[in-house]
Structures are given as C-alpha cells and as structure tokens.
Amino acid sequence: MLASWLSPLTVTPLFAVALTLAAYLLGNVLFRRLHNPSWLPAILIAALLLAAILAVLGLPYDTYQQGATWLTILLGPATVALGMPLYQQLPRIGELWKPLTLCLPIAATLAACYALALAWLLGASPTLLASIAAKSVTAPIAIGITEQLGGSVALLMGALLVTGVITIPLVSIAARLLKIDDERIIGFALGLNGHAIGTVRAFELSPTAGAFASLGMSLTGIFTALLLPLAWQLISIAS
Amino acid sequence: MPALNGLLWLISYWLIGEVVIHFSGLPFSSGVVGMLLLCATLAVLGRVPSSLAAAAQPLIALLAMLIMPGVVGVFFILDELAGQWFAILFGLLLGTLLSVITTLWLLKRLIGHAHAR
Known part of the structure; x- marks a missing residue:
C-alpha cells in the first residue's frame, strides 16, 4: 500500500537512487559510531536500513529495484576497473607466484565445493546450489x-x-589456532574467502594485508569466473 | 574532464568484453573479460594513465554501494527459501570455516616461516 504522497515519487528512478545513497551513507555513519564492529559490516547495516525503509514505505522491492538499476548498471565498468589494482599488484604476484599459483586453484575450488557439497547433502535444490x-x-x-x-x-x-x-x-580464530601471524597469509585468506568484505577488513589490519587480500579477491574472482561456468556445464551434461 | 575520459575507457572495455563473449560463446561475464583486457593493456603500457585512475578509484570505492540494491533483495525472497534455509546457512557456515582453514594451512605450508616478517 503506497502512501498517496509517495506514488508520484516512485515514478522517477531518482527516488530509488536517493534511498540507496541515504541508506549507504547512514549505514557508514552508524558503523563508525559503533566503533567499526567486525561482525557487523557497514554494508549489512545499510542493507538492513534500506529493507526497513522499503517495508515502512510499503514500496515493493521490484519497483525499487527497477529504479536502482540506474546505479547498478555501474557494476559493469566497476568490474573492469578492478583490472587497475590487479595490474598494480603484478609485481607482488611475481614475488610469490609459486606458492600463490599452487594454493589458489585448490583453495578457490574448495571454497565453492565445501559449501556446495554440504548444501547438496542437506537436500538443497539445483537452483539453490547455482x-x-x-x-x-x-x-x-x-x-x-x-x-x-x-x-x-x-x-x-x-x-x-x-x-x-x-x-x-573465522580467519582470526583459525590463524590463532594454526599460529600464523604473517600478514600476507592472513590478508590473502581474507580476500580469497571473504571477497570485498574480507578485503575491507584486511585493509584495517595493515596495507600489506589489504594488498594481499585484494590480490586473493581478484584471483579467486578470475579463477572462478573462468572455470566454474565450464565445470557447471560439464556436470549438467554428465548428469 | 580526466575522470570522464577514464569512464569511457572502462565502459569501452566492458563493451569489448560483451562483443568477445557474443562471438566466442564463452561462459564468462563481460566485466571479467574487460578486467583482464584492461590489466593486459596496462601491462603493455607499463603505467596507469591518470584519467583511468581518476575514474577507476572512485568506482572501486563505491562497489559496496553498487551491490546494495541486490543485497536488500535477499530480505524479500526469504519466503521462497522455506525449508531450505538450514541447508544454505549450514553449507555457508561450515563450508567457509573449512575453506578458511584449508587456505591458511596451505599457504603456511607453501610460504613457510622462513619468509615470515
């Protein structure tokens, strides 16, 4: 049920854009007010705020999403932009290319397989697994x-x-158990498993951890993007 | 207008990625193809043009905001997950724990203490 003053606003996508910007900025302010809790990232606060706003306004998600497309279209060029930090880290990749090229395919494959196998065992549907x-x-x-x-x-x-x-x-607990204090390893694990959210955290630890996290994040992204769709096709043909 | 110049670069690479995928039929996303092409171009150039950095840096900083509209969507499909949410949550939690331990252990073995700072 849309309030009467709201319906003229939802005609324009700028309303959805404004809601998104407001929730994002407010989420960041709250995040800093709470002294940057690692268990409650800014993006989660912002998403909860936005969901609450939509629910209170009675704005259907589909209507919101259509408007927000004006923002999300930028995800395309933003993905391409990740090629820049990737290039800047090429020397670091060269430095540690041996352990990283050995670890990455195994770790990135397992990151997907563990969760898929567990969910499959518990009877998750194919769409859900995908x-x-x-x-x-x-x-x-x-x-x-x-x-x-x-x-x-x-x-x-x-x-x-x-x-x-x-x-x-999980990374901080596991690192303590395995007695690991090398920032490069911790950063790489954060980026490989925890994508952008883990990478943001790694930058809070140290610039080195952050650089290795973005490296882990981009390499996992590329590796998975190249192999997962192919592997998926093979599995569906076989079954 | 250096940022606008850079943005045109980024969009062009994305469009090139789209064309490459259309003709090769490879199951990749055009963003990934564009990213790899951009990285290769920069490696050939040997530097990052300032116009490109001016567009790429703010876009990367805004990634979290760009994915937010999608994240919010999950609160509105909770009903459809009836009966399956346990499988998902269990898979994600335990799966991530296992893969975090594997990654750390592998890297520790491969890099070793000798190089630790």
Whole structure:
C-alpha cells in the first residue's frame, strides 16, 4: 500500500537512487559510531536500513529495484576497473607466484565445493546450489557467474553477505589456532574467502594485508569466473 | 574532464568484453573479460594513465554501494527459501570455516616461516 504522497515519487528512478545513497551513507555513519564492529559490516547495516525503509514505505522491492538499476548498471565498468589494482599488484604476484599459483586453484575450488557439497547433502535444490556456488567471489563477478549458472542473484547476494561477514572472525580464530601471524597469509585468506568484505577488513589490519587480500579477491574472482561456468556445464551434461 | 575520459575507457572495455563473449560463446561475464583486457593493456603500457585512475578509484570505492540494491533483495525472497534455509546457512557456515582453514594451512605450508616478517 503506497502512501498517496509517495506514488508520484516512485515514478522517477531518482527516488530509488536517493534511498540507496541515504541508506549507504547512514549505514557508514552508524558503523563508525559503533566503533567499526567486525561482525557487523557497514554494508549489512545499510542493507538492513534500506529493507526497513522499503517495508515502512510499503514500496515493493521490484519497483525499487527497477529504479536502482540506474546505479547498478555501474557494476559493469566497476568490474573492469578492478583490472587497475590487479595490474598494480603484478609485481607482488611475481614475488610469490609459486606458492600463490599452487594454493589458489585448490583453495578457490574448495571454497565453492565445501559449501556446495554440504548444501547438496542437506537436500538443497539445483537452483539453490547455482545461487551459492559463487559465494566467495566478489559481487560484480559473482553476479555474472550466477546469471550464467541460472541461480538467483538475490540469494547469491545473501550468500555473499553471510560468507563475507563470517570469514572475518573465522580467519582470526583459525590463524590463532594454526599460529600464523604473517600478514600476507592472513590478508590473502581474507580476500580469497571473504571477497570485498574480507578485503575491507584486511585493509584495517595493515596495507600489506589489504594488498594481499585484494590480490586473493581478484584471483579467486578470475579463477572462478573462468572455470566454474565450464565445470557447471560439464556436470549438467554428465548428469 | 580526466575522470570522464577514464569512464569511457572502462565502459569501452566492458563493451569489448560483451562483443568477445557474443562471438566466442564463452561462459564468462563481460566485466571479467574487460578486467583482464584492461590489466593486459596496462601491462603493455607499463603505467596507469591518470584519467583511468581518476575514474577507476572512485568506482572501486563505491562497489559496496553498487551491490546494495541486490543485497536488500535477499530480505524479500526469504519466503521462497522455506525449508531450505538450514541447508544454505549450514553449507555457508561450515563450508567457509573449512575453506578458511584449508587456505591458511596451505599457504603456511607453501610460504613457510622462513619468509615470515
């Protein structure tokens, strides 16, 4: 049920754009007020705020989403833009190329396979599996992958959020258990498993951790984007 | 207008990616193809043009906001997940725990303590 003053506003996409900007900025302010809690990232606060606003206004999600397309269209060029930090980190990749090229395919494959196998064992439907397969991949790339696999993008976003948020405490606990204090390893693990959310966290730890996190994030994204759709096709042909 | 110049670069690479995918039939997203092409171009150039950096940096900083409309969508499909949310949550939680441990352990073995700072 739309309030009468609201209906003229929803005709223009600028209303959805304004709501998104407002929720994003407010989410960031609240995040800083709460002293940057690692278990409650700014994006989660902002998304909850936005969902609450939509519910209170009675604005259907589809109407909102249509307007917000004016923002989300920028995800395309933003993904291309990730080529810049990737280029800037090429020397670092060269430095550690041996361990990284050995670790990345295994770790990135397992990141997808563990979750898929567990969800499959518990009887998740094929659409559902297709939606969570890219759970450790940074959002702009993951959306492309999920659309190709025939999954639900909304569900993928939820999976990304959950994965990103829990990666942060899990990495710090696991690093303590394994007695790892090398910032490069911790950063790489944060980016590989926790995509952009983990990378933001790594930059809070140190610039080195941040650089390795963005490296882990981009490499996982590229590796998964190149291989997951192919692997998926092979599996569906075989079954 | 350096930022606008850079934005045209980014959009052009995305469009090139779209064309490459259309003709090759490869199951990749055009953003990924554009990203790899951009990285290759920069490697050939040997530097990042300032106009490109002016457009790329703010866009990367805004990534979180650009994915927000999609994230919000998950709150509106909760009903459709009836009966399956446990499988998803369990898969994500335990799956991520296992993969975090695997990654850390693998890297520790591969890089080793010798190089630790």
